[in-house]
Amino acid sequence: MEAETCFLRLEQFENPPTLSLTTVRWIEETTTEDEDGDVVVDETAMFDVVGEQYKLQAVNEASDAIANEGSFLPPRFWLFCDKNNPYDANAVSVHAIVGDRAYNVGFLPRSQAALYRESMARLGKPEGTLEVLGCFTQGKTAPHPNARLYLPDDFAALVLQGFSADPANNPGWLSDPTPVAPRPYQGRHARGFSDDELRKIYCFYARKKKWRCFPGACDSAANGFRSSRTSIPVEMDSFVLDPVASPELSKLHDPEPARAFARGHLKRVLMDTMTEEQADAVLRQTDISGRLHGGVGEAYAIYCHRKKPNVTFLCELVVSRTGQGEGDFKVDSIQYHPDWPA
Numbered sequence: 001m002e003a004e005t006c007f008l009r010l011e012q013f014e015n016p017p018t019l020s021l022t023t024v025r026w027i028e029e030t031t032t033e034d035e036d037g038d039v040v041v042d043e044t045a046m047f048d049v050v051g052e053q054y055k056l057q058a059v060n061e062a063s064d065a066i067a068n069e070g071s072f073l074p075p076r077f078w079l080f081c082d083k084n085n086p087y088d089a090n091a092v093s094v095h096a097i098v099g100d101r102a103y104n105v106g107f108l109p110r111s112q113a114a115l116y117r118e119s120m121a122r123l124g125k126p127e128g129t130l131e132v133l134g135c136f137t138q139g140k141t142a143p144h145p146n147a148r149l150y151l152p153d154d155f156a157a158l159v160l161q162g163f164s165a166d167p168a169n170n171p172g173w174l175s176d177p178t179p180v181a182p183r184p185y186q187g188r189h190a191r192g193f194s195d196d197e198l199r200k201i202y203c204f205y206a207r208k209k210k211w212r213c214f215p216g217a218c219d220s221a222a223n224g225f226r227s228s229r230t231s232i233p234v235e236m237d238s239f240v241l242d243p244v245a246s247p248e249l250s251k252l253h254d255p256e257p258a259r260a261f262a263r264g265h266l267k268r269v270l271m272d273t274m275t276e277e278q279a280d281a282v283l284r285q286t287d288i289s290g291r292l293h294g295g296v297g298e299a300y301a302i303y304c305h306r307k308k309p310n311v312t313f314l315c316e317l318v319v320s321r322t323g324q325g326e327g328d329f330k331v332d333s334i335q336y337h338p339d340w341p342a
Helices: 056-068 110-122 155-160 195-209 215-227 247-252 255-270 276-284
Strands: 007-009 029-033 039-043 076-081 092-098 101-107 130-137 146-150 286-290 299-306 312-321 329-336
Touching (some): 007 056, 056 092, 092 110, 255 276, 255 299
Antiparallel strands (some): 299 312
């Protein structure tokens, strides 16, 4: 029975949201110049949530429920004008929405509550309920999670200007709850996933870790996944399958064809200045390593080092696949070290 006091069923609300802004990507930073001509970046002021220390059971249950929900979109929050609040007749309560449950996880500060009521009145919805995006965050030393709302202080002005209705400010992924399906590794870890799927993957993981998962953070993470050439980020690990699950991909990820191609190309280069036997002798003392696998069109660096008498860097090749055959590669560029045997 105690747990029942932490949430209400959505059907219990007499006034469900009359306006939803859950598909809008707001401007989170503005760039201006000061009087000296220097560029200044200001973070857009967003509504805060306070009083969580008085709602700890609801806060903890809501943040855990969000972490376990398995959704790929930022969490939803409802803002209510709480006219029956015994401490403040102008209070605005904040509810985290998980499935068919609403958890009261805090309130807007008094000044922001007044601003919120004024804004809703300007939009022709006095005492109305608003649905927005948000999240729970918790630092390593924080005593409890904190709710954050994705809603600018000046949202009424932006809505009246048509910002929230502009398709350019409504990215499709925010209104698409379709889960991201795991798929086989395809060379670089982000290959095979769309940008929107990468945003969703980060959002899915950030919900579990109680990280900020506002759309801007998801955009940045997707760009990082796409540009990275290092090991698979932990956020993507469970979405990338072992390549042996796909025979064709396993064939593409075999490093030997790329190594053989590089060795053959280097032998032809060496034979411009030495005999075939001398070129073979050089290559026997040369290690060829690096990113030697990937899908068609992928470019990877291959590094050559002399093994004896001392390890010495000789050259770097950038090669890419032109097809799925064992010899389907091309050399994009070569950079030779001064110790390269001319």
